[in-house]
Amino acid sequence: MLNTLSQFISQHNLISSDDKLLLAVSGGKDSVCMMHLFSELPYEFGIVHCNFKLRGDESELDEQFVGDLAKDLGVEFYSKSFDTVLYARNNSLSIQMAARDLRYQFFNEVLQKYNYTKIATAHHSDDSVETLLIKKSRKSSLGALQGISIKNGNIIRPMLALSVQQIEGYIKNQSIKFRLDKSNLSSDYQRNRIRHEVMPNLSKSELLREIEENKRIYSKLLSDTEYYLERHTIEKDGAKFFEIEHLKNLIDKDEILYECLKNYGPFNWKDVFALLDAEVGKQVLNSEYRIVKERNALCLSEIPSKAEMSIQIHEESRMIKQSMPLKIEIHDFSSFKLIKDSKVSVLDYDKLHFPLTLRKWKNGDAFTPLGMKGRKKISDYLIDKKISTIQKENTWVICSLDDIVCIVGERINESYKLVAETEKVYLVQPLKNQS
Secondary structure, three states, X not given: OHHXXXXXXXXXXXXXXXXXEEEEOOOOHHHHHHHHHHOOOXXXXXXXXXXXXXXXXXXXXXXXXXXXXXXXXXXXXXXXEOOXXXXXXXXXXXXHHHHHHHHHHHXXXXXXXXXXXXXXXXXXXXXXXXXXXXXXXXXXXXXXXXOOOOEEOOEEOHHHHOOHHHHHHHHHHOOOOOOOOHHHHOOOOHHHHHHHHHHHHOOHHHHHHHHHHHHHHHHHHHHHHHHHHHHHEEEEOXXXXXXXXHHHOOOOHHXXXXXXXXXXXXXXXXXXXXXXXXXOOOEEEOOOEEEEEOOOEEXXXXXXXXXXXXXXXXXXXXXXOOOOOEEEEEEEHHHOOOOOOOOOEEEEHHHOOOOEEEEEOOOOOEEOEOOOOOOXXXXXXXXXXXXXXXXXXXXXXXXXXXXXXXXXXXXXEHXXXXXXXXXXXEEEEEOOOOO
């Protein structure tokens, strides 16, 4: 059994010779078995224990038991008690999720403070199968249908090499004492119901093969997702654009889209997938992000602030640094050379009334675009230019009194163009890409 564990560690490169391990030991048979096995391996380790105070005196006895084991082995012991019920209530969490949060917060505190490099938990192969069944019951994504990962950042799970039968056999043969958590026998928890009522009627070997097959399929899915992200997505104006045409031709389009967006969730994923065939402008939101259907792409961006913002541009201003950075210059018309950059607003200085106002455009705004005679709503102008939703929301205007002088980086008002009588030229140049 020790050889099986050693080979698994080596096969998956879980531990190097200079690693300092922190073993998470609850006092139950799985973690106690892990602790005894590691005492026979050439790795430096300490023991960490969490007292969640959920089982009265039993919780205190668990902590004392693990502390005594650490003392017998001559290794460092770290423990902490938590008011788990209060934490769950204050954070609107289930007791199990609260305990999980508290556990890993404490593990990382110890890891950083005492220079440990990795945390080892005692999840075994049966735990991985149970996790698969739980995820399947919840209709989870393919990425979740891989059981328990062998390593995740600085967390390693070497005991996945072993089954619960092997662990129980080792505990019995070595006459090793452990603590029994009676809550593991209760059917109040889904995992316990699966363990005691479902698992005995299923083939564990078939489920393990399913996990391996899911890993293979998911690996290819991740490769396809990476290719799509590299070739068919762009970042622009603080948003990400996911090309629709290529995505719609992929067999696993929903799974790939989920992988692209999952770190910005949760979303109503059914609605997100439906965006591929929705009308332009349709959107799906969560508390922080939104996904908008554009003509040729899905646009992911943070939900814009609803706060109104306006900035005063005084006559002496030469640089605006906040929100919409601008560079401002004034030239004599007689020595002024025409600028070919369409993003620079070239204005007749004498027609301006200071202070000017720099603000986001809003519904109802209208102006006479350079070269035209009639007034045009800015909303219609932006539609005609086929400007995306995120670009529209990042569109600013400069106003003189109540009149719109220009759309920054786009077009000036016909009324403010240079004429033969112009004496001074007022230049406004945006300092970030407005394309």
